[in-house]
Structure formats: structure tokens, C-alpha cells
Amino acid sequence: MTSNSATVAPLTPSGFEKAQAKPEVPSAEFVNVPWQTKATTLFFIILPLLATLAAPFFFNFSWLDGGLLLGFYVISMMGITVGYHRLFTHASFETPTWVKCVFAIFGSMALQGSLFDWVATHRRHHQFSDTKDDPHSPHHHGTGIWAMIKGAYHSHIGWFFKPEPVNMTRYIKDLRNSRALRVMNALFPLWVVLALILPGILGGLLSQSWKGALTGFLWGGLVRVFLVHHITWSINSACHIWGSRPFQSKDLSRNNMIFGILALGEGWHNTHHAFPRSARHGLRWWEIDGSYGVIRLLSLFGLAWDIRLPDAEALASASEKAR
Secondary structure, three states, X not given: OOOOOOOOOOOOOOOOHHHHHOOOOOOOOEXXXXXXXXXXXXXXXXXXXXXXXXXXXXXXXXXXXXXXXXXXXXXXXXXXXXHHHHHHHOOOOEOOHHHHHHHHHHHHOOOOOOHHHHHHHHHHHHHOOOOOOOOOOOOOOOOOHHHHHHHHHHHHOHHHHOOEEOOHHHHOHHHHOOHHHHHHHHOHHHHHHHHHHHHHHHHHHHHOOHHHHHHHHHHXXXXXXXXXXXXXXXXXXXXXXXXXXXXXXXXXXOEOHHHHHHOOOOOEHHHHHHOOOOOOOOOOOOOOOHHHHHHHHHHHOOOOXXXXXXXXXXXXXXXXXXX
């Protein structure tokens, strides 16, 4: 059964109520990111970039390569938008355990971190959105052009290399209670390997050539990772700088049409921050939200229920306060 008119509540999934019920005093304790983690992160940022720069000059782009690029883009992007974000972080809908496992795998294939790390960071982002304790706000970096550049860089990519708060596990107690999700999280390295080699395997099998395997790995693997990375990271940076604010929220989030389309609905970011538990981010008829379309499709097959949406009163109230 779906809940199509439930008023959207603040972010309070099981295990997170305590942190939300009483505003947390930001801890002064931070730990440096280990150099091995920094090096690995940098490698998986630079390698897709280099592949994307080289691909048009050294490799032909076939229809098969295009299909692999688009197919794995949609799979991994949906893993982030529907899975990591709306399902696991905000509990915007409910679904069977096996579907949760599928989305955990798909999200891992975006190479943006394990399920638990991603969710913990994003819940902290919502708790301190656009304050100095937000992990990736583009604001609070000074004034002037240089400060704007510093802020945009920090929110897009620089925050990966900053010290992390201790005890981030306090944000994911609900997810850690699931044995299935603990297994999915622990197998993150396996999902990363599969995300890179599966496009190559399919490319080789479908073209019956080693060249097809190489170009499949390049376009469906590395170039696709580059695109997914920078489009989703732009939600942290661009969507807190440029766009409209149709609803009141306690931050500087924006609705940005470009990323609303490219990020399959995530770019309607002000709407999301105004109604964080809403399964639908594009609330107006022209605001394309591919991720919500997937959730609705799942519901038609009985694979999604308790779908949370803001009611008319909540929409009117938030819209009125934004004026």
C-alpha cells in the first residue's frame, strides 16, 4: 500500500531520532583521513578524468559503447538517488530486503563510498546544512571571488580530504541493525570491481572482440564513473549556490533544472531540503524526477510502499514562508 498524502516529517528514521530531537553540540573531535584512503580516493577521481579526456582521441565511440555508458549510468545513478539517498538516508519509502540489497549494490557501483559511510555523511549534512559543521557546504569560506572558488571546490570535491568527525556510526544505527545491509556494506570493494569490469565483459561478449571489451570498460566503466561523480557532486556544490528557492528551508539549497534532469530528480534540491523525507523531489508537473518514477514503478509491482509525500497544507505553508 502506498501513502500518497502523508505529511512529510523531519528526518527521523529509526536510530536517528535522538540526534534530531535535541540539537547536537558539534564535537571538536576530528580524525585525519588516513593517507591510504586519501590516495585511493584521489586515484578514483583522477583515473576516470584521464579516461574521459583520452577516450574521444584514442577510441571510437560505437552504439554498443553508448548503450553501456547509458545503461551503467542509469543503474549507478539510481543506486545513489533512489537507494543511498531516498531509501536508506531518508526512509522515504519501504521495500523488501532483497530490493534494498540490489539498491545497495547499485549505489556502491557509483564509487562514492560504502553504503554506511555515504548515509552517515549525508545525515550529518542535513543536520548541519550550510552551517560551519556541514561536511560539504560551499559557504563559510570568506568573502570575495577567491572565497567563492574555495567554497565551490570544497563542496564539490575538497571535503573528501578533510578531517572527519569521530563516531559517525551514531548516524546509522538503524542500518547497522540489518544483517543484510551489513553484508552489502562489507562487500563494497567487490561491488567496485564489478562496476568497472562488467561493462568490459559485456562489451567483449556482445562485440565478440577484445577491442569491444576495452572500449566497454572505458566508456561504461571509467567515463561513466566520471559523469556520475561530477553530476552528483554538483548537488552539493551548484545546488547550494545557483537556482530558485520556491520553499522555505533552513539553509541555502536551490532548485536547479539542469541537475534536476541530469541527476534524475536530485537537482530539485531546495524542495528536498524543505521536505527531506519526501520520495518525490520534483513536485511540480514540469519538474522531471526520474528517481520518483522508479519508486512509483516499484509500487505498481508491490515492491514499494509507505511512499512519503508532502500534503497540500505542508506545500502551501512552506511556499508561503519562502515569499
